[in-house]
Amino acid sequence: MKLKSLAWSMSLACALAALGTNTFAQTIRVANQGDALSMDPHSLSESLQFSLTGNVYEPLVGRNKDLSLAPALATSWKQTSPTVWRFELRKGVQFHDGTPFTADDVLFSFARAAGEGSDMKSYVNDFKEVRKINDFTVEIETLQPFPILPDVISLVYMMSKKWCEANQAVRPVDRRKGIENAASFRANGTGPFRLRERQPNVRTSFTRNGSYWGKIESNASDIIFTPIANDATRVAALLSGEIDVMEPVPVQDIARVNAGANTRVATGPELRTIFLGMDQKRDELLYSSVKGKNPFKDKRVRQAFYQAIDIEGIKTTVMRGASSPTALMVGPGINGFLPEQNKRLPYDVDAAKKLMADAGYGAGFEVAMNCPNDRYVNDARICQAVAANLAKINVKINLQAETKGTYFPKVLRRDTSFYLLGWTPSTYDAHNALNALMACVDDKGAGQFNLGAYCNPKVDELTKKIQSETDKTKRNAMIKEAFDIHTADIGHLPLHQQALAWGISKKVSLVQLADNFMPFKWMSIK
Structure with a gap:
């Protein structure tokens, strides 16, 4: 018991050492369970990366x-x-190195x-x-x-043409490679904060852009962002005052944080939907005991998996x-969401077993499942629960839960058979999910995150048609x-x-957004 306590204390001390010793009142210290994988704003379409880099870079059209x-x-x-579409650009804007922002950068x-x-x-x-x-x-x-x-481009951040050319960064960082x-x-960038120091997975610091x-x-002069993967360490750092803001609070610790003398929890609905995807393209799965064919091409197998998962x-x-169980790939708050459509197939193990048998897999099979362990709320635990559920229909899941630093590059190059992912439509419109997650994959960007290559x-x-339709009633009917x-x-x-x-x-006072972004320009400390 003493050894466990000592190890935990050492873990806390190591994590907090990375926070630095700056105790000025205008320094705000923020922690998250994971880190942005890059400072390149075009290298990964992931909300934590958008949130962090969005304090440094800006789009043409932003959000209130x-x-x-x-x-x-x-x-x-x-x-x-x-x-x-014609856009009139803001005059007098400078990048952090003093270079003027112009149409050439756009x-x-x-x-x-x-x-x-x-x-x-x-x-x-x-x-x-x-x-x-x-x-x-332009x-x-x-x-x-x-x-x-204008909604679609609100996350396409502007970079300096001159800086990228001078620093051999004309192309984005390819996370797949x-x-x-x-x-x-x-x-x-041109944003309200400048990147001062970047130590991946250790500490990233930002300083106020005076121009x-x-x-x-x-009132923050500096923001220090620290990834703290361990839930208990992250909560302890908040309760002790070593950090000022943290995300996410583990669901089991919400009451404890709210009971703290100097801490509180801000809760609210999130626009993100968590879902599972399956490789429906390959004739043989990469990571499965089934040889010569792909069970996920059979709708009966996909439905069996669905009905074997005890979502409640x-x-x-x-x-x-x-959490709010869902039958759709978008949730409340997204244009096109209809509550009457949000009806899940019933959890029914017997029905799932019959579907598996009818498909010729009554004896089950093995398949690998890829899952992050530091990206979504209780992501690895969700995958463990899914694996336990699927065992009831004789499916053995070989769970590969890993940090998002290795998880995302793997699944984004479609090196997966079965995976967990979360998605927040950046336009707050269903078209985004349809185009990115459900469209047939092409080489121009449609279906870019349709990692299992579903295609209809x-x-x-x-x-x-949804993209170009202006009549809201017709558009929602098509969605x-x-x-x-x-x-x-x-x-x-x-x-x-x-x-x-x-x-x-x-x-601390701040603005909590339903897309889980954390703009530093709306964050102050007493």
Whole structure:
């Protein structure tokens, strides 16, 4: 017992040593269970990376505190024709190295986001051309009408053409190949905070941008971000005052943090949906005992997996009630979500066994399952529960739970047979999930995160129509139809929407957003 206590204390001490000793009142110390994998804003479409790098880099169109669209590096935008959007750029903006921001940087950034190694292709895959009208006006022409384009580009951050060329960072860091460049560890944006120091998986520090073009609603001079993977260590650091903000609070510790003299938990619904995906393309799975064929190509097997998962049990025992089971790939708060569609197939082990037998797999089979252990709330525990559920239908799961630093590169190159993933539509619209997660995979960005290569041409046809339809009633009817088809196909196995739980010092005021982003410009400390 003493040895365990000593080991835990040493773990806490090591984690907190990385936080540094800066105790100035205007330094805010933030911790998360994981780290951003890169400072390159085009290298990974993942919300923690967007959240961190979004304090340094900015898009043309940003978000207000209520997630509505807000002018950022563009002061205004309008459609000049059904397929052309014109953006007036903000004048007098400088990158952190003093270089002026102009239309050339916009053209460069969109080309970079569409290019080799980028994880942002699905955001720009319908672009026909981005053209410069003058130094502070650009036009984006799309292949078809695209009424939600300003929403879509709200996470495409602008980079300095001059800086990227000078630092051999013209192409994004490719997380699938493990290739790094200067943009992995350094940054030169226009945002309210500058990157001061980057130590991956140890500490990243940011300092206030004194020449920022806009208002910074924060008294912080510095932000220190530290990944602390161990739940108990992270909670202890908050309760002891060593950190000021942390995310996520483990569901089992919410009451404890709320009972702390100087701490509280900010909770709320999150827009992220957690789901399981299956390789439905290969003729033989990469990691399975089944040889010569792919059981996931059989809808009966996919449905058996679905009905063998006790989602209410996961909600009760793993999530401690802090989840909302779902039948859809989007949840409440996303345009196109319909409560009447959100009806899961019943949990029924006997029905699942019959489906497996009818498909010729009554004796079951083995398959590897890839899962992160530091990205979503209780992610590894969810996967363990799923594995235990599937054992009841004679499926042996070889669980490979690992840090997201190795997990994401693996699954993003589709080196997987069965995986867990979470997705927050960046546009807060169902089209984003349809285009990124459910569209047939092409080489331009459609289906970029459809890692199991589910494909139904009718869903693709509807997705393209949804993109260009301006009549809301017609559009929502098409979204419903697309989701109905995907649900009937058992294209993925949706699990739940997790709840937000941020641990916060009572000295700190901040804005909690439903997309789980944490803008430092809205964070202050007493």
